[in-house]
Amino acid sequence: MTYTTQMDAAKKGIITKEMEIVAKKENMDVVILRNLIEEGKVIIPANKNHKSLDPEGVGEGLRTKINVNLGISKDCCDVEKELEKVKVALEMKAEAIMDLSSYGKTEEFRKRTVEISPAMIGTVPMYDAVGFYDKELKDITAEEFLKVVEKHAEDGVDFVTIHAGLNRQTAEVFKRNKRLTNIVSRGGSLLYAWMELNNKENPFFEYYDQLLDICEKYDLTLSLGDACRPGSINDATDASQIQELMILGELTLRAWERNVQVMIEGPGHMAINEIPANVLIEKKLCHGAPFYVLGPIVTDVAPGYDHITSAIGGALAASHGVDFLCYVTPAEHLRLPNLEDMKEGIIATRIAAHAGDLGKNIKGAKQWDDAMSKARQQLDWPKMFELAIDPEKAIRYRKESIPAHEDSCTMCGKMCSMRNMNKIMEGKDLNMLREDD
Structure with a gap:
């Protein structure tokens, strides 16, 4: 029997080789794992073109995984230096590498990273679009945005961050409810600008079915981005954030109908007492889909130490059910992290992930x-x-x-x-x- 995606296989009762590998790593019955994938509560990001992948599962009942953000930018465009970071991150047991490249030889860096990495690879195609087409943001068409997504999928990335929840309705809520730090998501701010400049709907929302076509073709996992994540303690759990989350819940169901795997991205900056409620809200509104958070960063006043502020929030979030932590380095808010910053961020986030696993009684955590x-x-x-x-x-x-x-x-x-x-x-x-x- 054939299948298109891990979710499609799970719904058909098929146990894939990726499921077998993940079940063994997690010391979990593979049938239980398959059922969780069918329900959308666990994902195995595994692009058909990522040949070097050693698959990992993300979601309910599994170890909390960590992601490391890397990539070249206009100010720091040395491909070899970033690839050295990739190799060190892999040695330090990161389960995911997210390529946030936005300038220069983005395709070369992405392909070489996919080629050498047993860890899952994520990207934000929106970052790549301006450089890929060498056009001003407002002049890029909806069709061109989707073509960049397909290019990343062809190159073998396992998941893509797509800010599809920032539609015209969400934008209106944002305009009516003033924030201290507006929209701090880079991809979200670019999409908002494109929508305002062109007076059009978010292309990833308007043409979501075409996006799902791409995901289904390559078994590309959707990481539904939080364009309206709070960038300050003041803005946490506000109307914009919750409005977007409701839209993401609806988009999750549409993706599952097409057997496309989904995880939901979350905050962001947030006071420590708000974290448990935010995890509960995401799991409720997004139907138990895996939750992937940046931090949360629990205070705004510690530049140079945000690997610590995020580890505090990440440990609490993971203990309450967050499934995937994006690392934060000491360089957050200040500059592109160097190799030592990256190492500190990885260790802090791994500590937070393991502390969370202890809190939610993940099998094997206490034995360590x-x-x-x-x-x-x-x-x-x-x-x-x-x-x-x-x-x-x-x-x-x-x-x-x-x-x-x-x-x-x-x-x-x-x-x-x-x-x-x-x-x-x-x-x-x-x-x-x-x-x-």
């Missing part, structure tokens, strides 16, 4: 922490380094300050609680002041 705790109790330093989320940093810190006694560290020395409790529990004496025999 238990293994680390056991290694600490046994003062087994090699095992601690092996289990660390960032072994390189843990080893470096240990080497920078060598203790007099190998079974301790330079913070506690012979007062180490683990060391002393082990001795007492074994019925041994303590030699706090004497030299060891």
